[in-house]
Amino acid sequence: MASTLISGGVVIDTSPEPTVIGTADVLVKDGRIAAVGKGLVVEEGTEVIDATGRLVLPGFVDTHRHTWQAGLHGALIDDTLPGYLERVVGGFARRFRPEDVYAGTLAGALECLDSGITTLVDWSHIQHTPDHTDANLEALRASGIRAVFGYAYGGDGGNDGRRAEATRVRGAVNGLVSMAMAAFGPEFGDLEGSLNEWQVARELDVPVTAHMGGHGAENAERGLAFLEQHGVADHPTTYVHANYYTDEHFKRIADHGGTVSVSPVTETELVIGYPITGRARAAGIPASLSGDSVITGGADMFAMMRAAYMLERVRPDGAGLGFTTRDVLRMATIEGAQVAGLGDVVGSLTPGKQADLVLLRTDSLNVAPAHDAIAAATLFADTSAVDTVMVAGRVVKRDGRLVDHDLQTVLENLTTSAAHITAA
Incomplete structure (x- = not known):
């Protein structure tokens, strides 16, 4: 893969803490970050991306999104x-065919x-058949x-069916796609099946992500205790919508090495808790931050960062x-990456990491002049500011x-699929 120099942007790194490096270059080689600094010297043939007037920072990480629902905005x-x-x-989920899963997931991932x-943790509870999974x-x-x-x-094959199909999926993921077990868990599924998850x-040596702690205080305690009693609470687990856990519960989750995914927009919209x-x-x-579902509202990272920031700042007393703003940017980047495993x-x-980057414009009326680069990225920018996106150096x-996709065809397929799903 050819090398790329992102030149002259205002660089924001996030490790160990979000820091504005200032005007600098980022060199990408073989899909990885090779160097960050001022006036980097590059070899002949290196592509140069002029980032003047742009913020350069790590790509955002969404740790819980039902991507298949992209055709159901609002x-x-x-x-x-x-x-x-x-x-x-x-209701709607029962009508999804494999082609609907493909149309929704593709459009949602491109969104x-x-x-x-x-980076996206695609929480996909639409796996009616292996064909749905493959799509x-x-x-x-x-x-x-x-x-x-x-x-x-x-599927309807019980624990044996789950083990067989999950094993098949584990063998099918590769490249940019890895796997987690999206567990229905003890607060939704039957207890025997939950333990099997x-x-x-x-x-399979994959992490678990589960909707736990968002369905009342009694259910929150019961579900966490279930994992502890059966000796699986120490397995890498992300707790989604963990709003009813007490501070004592969080100490236990921390001791087990657990993580959390916060959906500030949908949790308030659907009254799942604070x-x-x-x-x-x-x-x-x-x-970390989660867009959850576009069914109830906007799920872009800028909306999530602003919601998380405001809701946290207005807590009582x-x-x-x-x-x-540095905390919320950390959640959207390095902390989100940690939650995603x-x-x-x-x-x-950090040099050596995969080059997943985003360049944000600052020459718009809602951002300029960007006195504070981190505030510009978290509180003032929106999706219109996203100028360039790179994944693994590409x-x-x-x-x-967006490049490499015929968006008109993507949207036409999504619209056709949505009409089928929502037909009376």
Whole structure:
């Protein structure tokens, strides 16, 4: 792979903490970050991307998104979680064919890339058949995004069926796509099946991501205790919507090495509870951001960062006033990478890491002049600022436009699929 020099941008690194390096260059070789500094000397034939007037930072990481729902933007507004479970999980989802999974997942992954999200944990509970699963994987690969495929078994083969199909999926992931077990867990699934989810994840050496802690205080305690009683709580697990856990619960989760994924937009829209950003981080738990679902509202990282920042800052008695724009940027990048199990791969500009990068414009009325680069990236920029996106050293968005995809065809297929899914 040819080398690329990103030249003259305002560089923001995120490890060990978000820091504005200033005007500098980023050199990419063989898909990895080779060097960061001023006036880097490059070999002949290196592509040069002029980043003047741009912010250069690691790509964003979304640690929990039901990507297959991309064709259902705004299909459930002004409702709550029970409404989502009834209308979407119990209704629309039943109508999805493999081609609908492909159309939604491809469009959803491209929506992520278009907004600067380079790594996605695709929490996919639409696996009715192996054909649905294969369509999901094919769409992730076709998109060009880095993805952790969160596989949620949807067949009727019980524990043996789950183990066999999860094993097949584990053997099918490669390249930019890896795997996690998306567990229905003890708060949604039957207890025997829930235990099997963690056991299979351990057998396959993949992490678990589960909706736990967001369904009432009693369920939160019962579910966590179940994992502890059966000796699986120490397996790498991300707790999604963990809003009903107490500070004591978070200490236990931290002791087990767990992580959390916060969906500040949908958690407030669907009344799942108050986001636990600060409380989880205070316990030493890596916390990340999640777009969750576009069914209820916008799911771009800029919306998530602003929501998380504002909701944390307004906590009662000033409890969240120590939370800063640097904290929320860390959640959107390196901390998100850690939650996704990719902290050694992406999330910062550390030489040797994969070159997943985003360039943000600062020459717009809503950003300029960018007095504080981190504030510009977290509180002022929006999706229109995303100028260039790179995944593993390959440019997937250039000059504000996605490359390698016929977006008109993608949108036509998505619209056709949505019409089928929502037909009365």
